[in-house]
Amino acid sequence: DVNTSSGSVRGQTLHVLNRSIHQFLNIPYAEPPLGPLRFAPPLPLKEPRKVIIDGTKPGNYCIQNIIKFIDEGYEPTSSEDCLVLSIWTPNVDNSNDNHQKVGLKPVMFSIYGGALSIGSIFQTVYNSSVLATNDVVVVAVNYRVGPLGFLYGGDETAPGNAGFYDQLLGLKWVRENIHLFGGDKNQITLFGASAGSWSVSAHVLSPLSKGLFKRAIMQSGSVMYNKDRPALSTVEGLQRAKQLARHVELMAGATKDEGLILTLMLYPEMQTEMTEQKLREIVIKLSNEFHNIDVDKVCDYYLKGVDKTNSSQLKAALNALYGDLVMTCPTYLFAKRFATNGHNVYFYHFNFQSQFYGNIFGDTGDAVCHGADLAFVYGFPLRHPKLFSETEYDFSIDVMKIWTDFAKNGKAHDVWPQLWDKSVIRVKDLNPNDMSLILNNPYESTCDGIWSQYF
DSSP states (O other): OEEETTEEEEOEEEEETTEEEEEEEEEEOSOOOOGGGTTSOOOOOSSOOSSOEETTSOOOBOSSOTHHHHTTTSOOOBOSOOOEEEEEESOOOOOOSOSOOTTOEEEEEEEOOSTTTSOOTTSGGGOOTTGGGGTOEEEEEOOOOHHHHHOOOSBTTBOSOHHHHHHHHHHHHHHHHGGGGTEEEEEEEEEEETHHHHHHHHHHHOGGGTTSOSEEEEESOOTTSOSSOOSOOHHHHHHHHHHHGGGOEEEEEEETBTHHHHHHHHOGGGGSOOOHHHHHHHHHHHHHHTTTOOHHHHHHHHTTTOOTTOHHHHHHHHHHHHHIIIIIHHHHHHHHHHHHTTOOEEEEEEOOOOHHHHHHHOOOTTOOBTTTTHHHHTTHHHHOGGGSOHHHHHHHHHHHHHHHHHHHHSOOOTTOOOSEETTEEEEEEEOTTOTTOEEESTTTTIIIIITGGGO
């Protein structure tokens, strides 16, 4: 059992790829956000739990539309009592004395995606037992989502962004306790995809998170795509970030076809014949939501060379447009501004489609969808080798090594130049068929061109 500020936690030892990994699920890090605390920032636990915390069983999802997960083959429980975290570690140290012990491992702090409206650390994909075999301690934090996490009520009972404050309190818990699990509190890397990446970028900019972590990995998402959240005005935020984030190293990236799955989920028009008229109407809607886009200019750019009578070409154009606006460009332009302020920044273009995703989402051709990197980062092919090819298995090992090497020493890969390399934009193409490919200025006409004025 490990004696933490939350009480004594009992975990279990898993045998993963010939290593012993200690898993502790469902450790409370805050008072349950019930009653008057419902929309408020979380409060630390008043006192440790008297009974031993059972860290062998998964806990509750935070309140959300659970129907989305029934497809994953199980029906999770959801409750407002959900502010817990899970830890996977290759070594546990039960002696409570000094924090200065040798052999403490770098810590990777995982923030899940799900549009800030769904998601949980108990989803299968976020099981980090395989990732921890790379000699890191992985922590995953449950946070409130949807209205309970991000409703802005305009007063202190609902000041907004409660889910963000949950993540922050989880991070503070980790700094206080992680040495007991063999982790080094001075070597924390935040990482997350989609809304998790949005969250990571918010911590990079927030004065509240200053000094709590050393590195950050943003996988497709950034607060620069920030239609209506009162987090902070972006330009002012980035000005402040020059001071705040002086000591943060950043790795970020996006997948080749960010828009594909997102448009399918958002626009019923994608299920029917697409016409140029419908496409322009969607872009007008987007423009109303976001920054008053020059609809004609943007449509003309993405429709260049497109047969406007061909529905599937029009859909592909909308996918490209939407992915650039919502995911790729906000992530890239955040990273670029960060890099030009003199920070170490690495940027990747994830360019490999696993068969596994093809089977889930139906035939997406050779598209590399939003979230395609997740399975490889968490070592899914190593947990389920029968579902993946040998190439996918090996690629996952490579991707985990890149992520964990960055967490260990801030350097991503031998053949990976920084994003802002002597004033040239350099981006790593992440694809198992050629792990040495570097792209020069791949976003010149999109993020640095047509979209640059909007961010």
